[in-house]
Amino acid sequence: MSKSVPSWERLRELIVSQNANQLTPFIETLSPSETARAISRLDEKEQQILFSLLSPEDAADAIEDMPDAQAADLVEDMPSAQAAAILEELSSDHLVDVLGEMDEQASHAILAEMDKEDAKEARMLLEYDPNCAGGLMISEFLVYKTDQTINDVLNDLQINRDEYVDYHVQYFYVVDQADKLVGVLRMHDMLFPTRGARLEQIMLSSPLSVFHNASLMELDDFFEEHNLLGVPVVDDDGRLVGVVLPNAIEEAINKRKTKTFLRLSGIIGGEEFRTMPLLSRSGRRLSWLSMNIVLNIIAASVIALYQDTLAAVITLAVFLPMVSDMSGCSGNQAIAVSMRELSLGLVRPTELIWVLAKEIKIGIINGLVLGLLLGGVAFFWKGNPWLGMVIGGALAANTVVSVTLGGMLPLVLKKLKVDPALVSSPLLTTVTDMCGFFFVLSFAAAVLPKLGGM
Amino acid sequence: MSKSVPSWERLRELIVSQNANQLTPFIETLSPSETARAISRLDEKEQQILFSLLSPEDAADAIEDMPDAQAADLVEDMPSAQAAAILEELSSDHLVDVLGEMDEQASHAILAEMDKEDAKEARMLLEYDPNCAGGLMISEFLVYKTDQTINDVLNDLQINRDEYVDYHVQYFYVVDQADKLVGVLRMHDMLFPTRGARLEQIMLSSPLSVFHNASLMELDDFFEEHNLLGVPVVDDDGRLVGVVLPNAIEEAINKRKTKTFLRLSGIIGGEEFRTMPLLSRSGRRLSWLSMNIVLNIIAASVIALYQDTLAAVITLAVFLPMVSDMSGCSGNQAIAVSMRELSLGLVRPTELIWVLAKEIKIGIINGLVLGLLLGGVAFFWKGNPWLGMVIGGALAANTVVSVTLGGMLPLVLKKLKVDPALVSSPLLTTVTDMCGFFFVLSFAAAVLPKLGGM
Numbered sequence: 001m002s003k004s005v006p007s008w009e010r011l012r013e014l015i016v017s018q019n020a021n022q023l024t025p026f027i028e029t030l031s032p033s034e035t036a037r038a039i040s041r042l043d044e045k046e047q048q049i050l051f052s053l054l055s056p057e058d059a060a061d062a063i064e065d066m067p068d069a070q071a072a073d074l075v076e077d078m079p080s081a082q083a084a085a086i087l088e089e090l091s092s093d094h095l096v097d098v099l100g101e102m103d104e105q106a107s108h109a110i111l112a113e114m115d116k117e118d119a120k121e122a123r124m125l126l127e128y129d130p131n132c133a134g135g136l137m138i139s140e141f142l143v144y145k146t147d148q149t150i151n152d153v154l155n156d157l158q159i160n161r162d163e164y165v166d167y168h169v170q171y172f173y174v175v176d177q178a179d180k181l182v183g184v185l186r187m188h189d190m191l192f193p194t195r196g197a198r199l200e201q202i203m204l205s206s207p208l209s210v211f212h213n214a215s216l217m218e219l220d221d222f223f224e225e226h227n228l229l230g231v232p233v234v235d236d237d238g239r240l241v242g243v244v245l246p247n248a249i250e251e252a253i254n255k256r257k258t259k260t261f262l263r264l265s266g267i268i269g270g271e272e273f274r275t276m277p278l279l280s281r282s283g284r285r286l287s288w289l290s291m292n293i294v295l296n297i298i299a300a301s302v303i304a305l306y307q308d309t310l311a312a313v314i315t316l317a318v319f320l321p322m323v324s325d326m327s328g329c330s331g332n333q334a335i336a337v338s339m340r341e342l343s344l345g346l347v348r349p350t351e352l353i354w355v356l357a358k359e360i361k362i363g364i365i366n367g368l369v370l371g372l373l374l375g376g377v378a379f380f381w382k383g384n385p386w387l388g389m390v391i392g393g394a395l396a397a398n399t400v401v402s403v404t405l406g407g408m409l410p411l412v413l414k415k416l417k418v419d420p421a422l423v424s425s426p427l428l429t430t431v432t433d434m435c436g437f438f439f440v441l442s443f444a445a446a447v448l449p450k451l452g453g454m
Numbered sequence: 455m456s457k458s459v460p461s462w463e464r465l466r467e468l469i470v471s472q473n474a475n476q477l478t479p480f481i482e483t484l485s486p487s488e489t490a491r492a493i494s495r496l497d498e499k500e501q502q503i504l505f506s507l508l509s510p511e512d513a514a515d516a517i518e519d520m521p522d523a524q525a526a527d528l529v530e531d532m533p534s535a536q537a538a539a540i541l542e543e544l545s546s547d548h549l550v551d552v553l554g555e556m557d558e559q560a561s562h563a564i565l566a567e568m569d570k571e572d573a574k575e576a577r578m579l580l581e582y583d584p585n586c587a588g589g590l591m592i593s594e595f596l597v598y599k600t601d602q603t604i605n606d607v608l609n610d611l612q613i614n615r616d617e618y619v620d621y622h623v624q625y626f627y628v629v630d631q632a633d634k635l636v637g638v639l640r641m642h643d644m645l646f647p648t649r650g651a652r653l654e655q656i657m658l659s660s661p662l663s664v665f666h667n668a669s670l671m672e673l674d675d676f677f678e679e680h681n682l683l684g685v686p687v688v689d690d691d692g693r694l695v696g697v698v699l700p701n702a703i704e705e706a707i708n709k710r711k712t713k714t715f716l717r718l719s720g721i722i723g724g725e726e727f728r729t730m731p732l733l734s735r736s737g738r739r740l741s742w743l744s745m746n747i748v749l750n751i752i753a754a755s756v757i758a759l760y761q762d763t764l765a766a767v768i769t770l771a772v773f774l775p776m777v778s779d780m781s782g783c784s785g786n787q788a789i790a791v792s793m794r795e796l797s798l799g800l801v802r803p804t805e806l807i808w809v810l811a812k813e814i815k816i817g818i819i820n821g822l823v824l825g826l827l828l829g830g831v832a833f834f835w836k837g838n839p840w841l842g843m844v845i846g847g848a849l850a851a852n853t854v855v856s857v858t859l860g861g862m863l864p865l866v867l868k869k870l871k872v873d874p875a876l877v878s879s880p881l882l883t884t885v886t887d888m889c890g891f892f893f894v895l896s897f898a899a900a901v902l903p904k905l906g907g908m
Contacts, residue, residue: 031670031677033799065678067798115508153646170624170683187641191608217487224486224519229624230682257711258794264719265790266783272791273800274812282819285787289820295826296776303772310771317764317771318757321887322750325814326776329720329746333739336719337726340712345487346494346522346727358728365736366743373747386508434776 008041015046020053027058039343040275041069047074051323052082059087061250063098069271072101075110084113092139093248096125102133122235125242132201133219134212137233137242143173146200147184150190151220170229174203179234181209181240205230205425209234210289211243219249219346240299260339263421266292295426296347299324299433306441313451315382316373316444319391322374324436326395327402331428334406339420342410346399349402386450459476461488462495469500472508481512494729497757506536514543523725526555529564536751549577555724579696579856585706588666591687591696597627600654604644609654609837624683627658627694635663635694662837663688666695669852670710671799673703704761714793717875720746720896742819749880753778753887758894767905770898771835772876773845776828778890781856782850784820785882788813788860793874803869809861819856825850840904848893856886 007030027035039062051074063071063086065131075098077082087110088094099107099122107412111119121139128134142164144153157164163242174183183203183314193202209232210222214338223246224233233242262271266288272281303310303320310316338355341347347355375392379385408430410420444451461484468477479487493501493516500610504512517525517540529537529552541549541564553561553576561580565573575593582588596618598607607626611618628637637657647656662685664676677700686731687696716725722740726735757764757774762768764859792809795801801809829846833839860882864874 007496014551031672031675033675034465035802036798039524073569094801100483110846115503154749157642157645167522191611218485221485221487236455246701250701250708254704254708254711257696257708257715260717261511261711261715264791265714271794274791274795274809278815278819282816285816286786286820288787289780289783290827293776296779297828297831298775301532303775304769307768307772311765311768314761314765314768317752320759320771321757321775321778321891322747322754324779325750325883326747329743330739333720333751336716336721337728338714340725341728344490346491346729355529355728362736362739365732366740369740370743370747374751377751428787429779433779436520443634 006038006041008038011038011050012042013069014055014201015042015049016051018049023050023053024058025056026264027054027062034064035065036067039074040065040273044077048077051086051347056085056105057089059086060440063087064094066092067271068097068101069275070273070275071098073276074107075103080109080113083110088114088118092121092125093136095122095126096135097130100130100323101127118416124169128212131256132212132215133233133244134242135329136216136248136252137212137244140174140240140247141230141232141243142171143175143240144199146174146176146198146203148199149195150193150197150199153190154195166312171232171243173207173232173243175240176198178260180238181207181234181242183189185205200343207232209240210244211236216252217245217250220253223249239307256343260421262342263335263419264339264425268422292426295430296433299430299437302434302437303441306437309441309445309448313444314446315387315389316390317439319378319394320437320440323391323395323398323440324433326374327398327432327436328429330363330370330399331402331432332425334362334403335410335420335424335428338407338410341412342420347411349411352411355411356404359404359407360400361402366403367396367399370399383450386447390440390443390447391449394436394443397439398432399437402428405431460495461494462492465492465504465548466496466500467714469496471505473905474506477504478509481508481516484548489516489519490521490524493528494727498531502531505532505540510539511543513540517541518544518548521725521727522551522555522728524729525552525732530556531558534563534567537564542568542572546575547574547580549591550589551584553580554584559691559758572631580720582666583671585710586666587664587687588696588705590598590670590702591666591698593696593704595627595684595697596625596684597694598653599631599659600628600630601652603647603652604647604649604656605720607644608649610764621819625686625697627661627686627697627752631692634692634696635661635688635704637661638686661686664698665690665692670706673698674707678704696879710797714797714875716837718793720880727847734767745772746880748885750887753891756888756891757895760899763895763899763902766897766902767841769841770844770894773828773832773848774891774894777849777894778887779873780824780828781852781886782883784817784824784853785856785886786861786879788816788857789874789878789882790863791880792861792864796874797869801865803865806862806865809865810858813858813861814854819852820857824853838905840901844894844897844901844905848890848897851893852886852890855889856882859885 002374004191010026014026030038041048042050054062063075075087087098090098099110110120114122119173126137130136170187172185173181174185176182183200184207185199185203189202208226208228210219212233212235230243230245232240232424235241267284268288269284272284338347342349371392374395378391381387409424409428413420468480484492486718491825493504496504508516517529520528529541529584544552553564565576568576579589579826586588624641626639627635628639630762637654637659638661640654643656662680662682663729664673666687666689684697684699686694687697688696722742723738727739792801798801824844828849829842832845833842863882867877869873
């Protein structure tokens with residue numbers, strides 16, 4: 001079976017032999033995810049040769065299969081004219097996604113090489129926040145004037161059949177002479193009336209629409225509420241400027257989730273793929289780690305303050321990382337629940353008291369259970385009940401702190417317009433580390449004579 | 455403005471006064487996310503009264519606005535007959551989502567009360583893995599026989615217009631006498647031929663379809679490759695059993711992402727909302743924490759082994775949590791990149807060597823940089839170059855371990871069919887804690903005389 005040769009090896013052969021004739025048929029045999037994987041395994045030079053051998057249409061098909069960040073990386077390195085020829089083949093929403101991942105200089109250079117109309121449209125779309133209706137809409141939709149007839153529409157459909165194949169939209173929008181949206185028609189509305197009927201006679205008037213600045217959550221609510229295959233987007237004057245499809249909303253939510261997940265794990269500044277250059281990957285990871293090292297130093301300085309206590313009861317050193325780690329875990333659970341509820345709109349950033357009331361109870365219960373567990377371990381290990389109480393008490397107290405803080409941090413950060421995914425976890429860890437060290441060492445200092453030299 | 459009174463306060467008033475007449479209109483003024491939020495803020499008893507006051511249709515509308523887990527919780531507590539009446543109003547895919555979140559006993563009880571045909575269909579759908587075509591398909595689609603005419607279809611559309619309004623599907627599927635899928639028609643294919651034409655004459659034959667056991671990734675690839683609004687699902691004999699819409703794929707990916715995110719943060723066993731009962735929330739969080747406490751004890755036992763070294767150089771206790779924390783951060787970055795590449799199909803679970811080769815370089819670079827930083831801090835703080843070398847060397851070595859391990863763990867776990875989201879992070883933390891403590895303390899033990907009493 002050909003399974004034994006990875007697809008990128010075969011691809012590489014075809015590239016090295018400059019075999020343009022076999023290249024396209026070969027890529028067509030690959031599934032989209034396999035295409036993305038194969039291309040990503042080529043080195044930069046091979047990728048450039050590959051894309052110079054493919055027609056713009058085939059190159060665009062390949063680009064569509066790749067994650068936006070990877071596609072942008074690839075296109076950025078091409079001559080602008082080649083990049084423009086390929087990107088012109090993408091649908092408007094996809095084009096804007098890829099351009100949005102580039103730095104501005106690169107995207108401007110490509111736009112300058114594109115067809116003027118397409119470039120103008122893309123620039124307009126790029127101006128929108130990618131998570132509002134304007135940033136999510138497509139420009140490929142069917143629009144007719146009020147005084148056109150069903151026959152006009154059918155003729156247009158017949159003539160432009162090939163172009164419309166790529167149009168997702170299932171509705172015909174009707175605008176007046178000033179381009180204001182005044183009606184909508186579904187395909188089956190055309191089946192029954194006479195073919196000479198004017199659209200204004202048969203259209204559904206005052207159709208549902210959203211404003212160009214509607215937020216992702218408003219759009220999500222819209223499609224939850226209305227079982228539609230698309231919603232027209234109008235500007236402040238009511239002019240039809242685009243159409244948002246429900247899939248675009250799900251995709252945008254998906255993207256936001258990915259970003260949140262990556263940021264929470266310390267992958268900041270966009271996506272990372274292992275096919276990206278080593279130094280840029282390493283540098284981006286380091287930028288987050290070096291912030292963390294500073295926070296770590298601050299937290300650990302608490303230990304330095306209590307060095308005498310620690311020297312007197314060296315056993316405490318075993319428990320310091322445990323108390324801080326466990327509290328970090330408890331706090332991160334609370335962060336996750338808050339992030340989830342925020343993203344679903346089940347909690348608002350102002351509802352701190354509600355979250356506090358809900359989390360403090362969990363903090364107390366889980367603090368008691370975990371404190372008893374770890375305190376018990378400490379007690380049985382050294383046979384000293386005071387050690388058990390110090391460790392158990394410290395973990396219990398610190399669990400209450402970390403759970404309530406973890407629950408509230410994302411709300412506070414969101415209210416301060418700081419990205420909770422980026423900041424919640426490092427901040428929580430720092431505070432719970434400090435408090436954990438402080439509780440263990442100060443409780444121990446208070447009962448030092450009882451702890452003896454352990 | 456009424457903004458000052460939260461919507462659930464108003465809802466509560468209407469419930470307490472049993473004001474069924476005003477209840478439905480009030481809920482209709484709320485957006486879906488606001489509805490979900492308001493209902494979730496009621497206590498269990500208020501929720502039960504609310505749903506007994508609403509008609510099944512209105513109750514189903516409200517249920518649709520809520521996250522599945524929350525909806526399931528609510529419905530489970532109702533009498534089965536009431537629950538069945540409400541759930542019958544949901545579309546088949548939504549119904550199955552909600553039933554799938556319940557325990558089997560509850561879902562069986564509800565199914566027993568449902569219309570026999572609907573229940574049979576739901577049981578069939580429930581048997582499928584929720585992330586394959588069978589689990590993602592809907593049963594609401596339009597199907598005709600080969601010998602029917604356009605006129606037959608148009609008549610059917612006219613007659614059943616009201617029912618079909620809720621049908622998302624934009625295609626007509628054509629089956630033979632054995633219910634095997636043999637053709638497809640789009641709405642506009644009906645616009646041009648004569649109305650007496652039989653479907654087999656005008657249909658597109660051998661339409662694209664997927665098998666009922668196609669995976670989420672295959673379906674995602676399908677819609678990437680084919681610009682379609684739905685794909686018919688066939689069983690092993692080629693019989694048409696359902697239709698998968700592209701939105702269902704995005705939604706399933708979204709759900710999987712949420713699950714991954716929550717599990718990585720220690721929220722296991724399904725979603726948690728703050729409106730769920732306190733003890734179940736606390737218990738579920740504890741189940742994960744108590745596993746972690748055991749892992750923590752194992753890791754910290756390394757410190758106990760080196761208690762003498764630590765007693766001789768108490769300053770080391772300050773650096774122990776820093777080295778283990780920092781390595782945990784570095785390792786979690788690598789985990790995140792692997793999880794992301796796995797979910798996109800950019801890496802396969804077997805490609806351990808490739809990941810190792812990619813990560814070890816980052817581990818070395820970042821290890822050196824972070825080691826120099828923290829080693830420098832240690833050196834300047836105590837003025838002892840040996841301390842700097844011990845701490846810096848330990849962090850560097852441990853970063854290499856954690857980055858390579860973090861990169862490979864998700865692949866290994868996936869290959870072993872263990873959920874990487876659940877296990878990667880705790881396992882990584884345990885290993886990097888142990889190694890971190892071991893590196894610091896064993897390096898220090900090796901140069902103990904040079905460190906003096908600090």
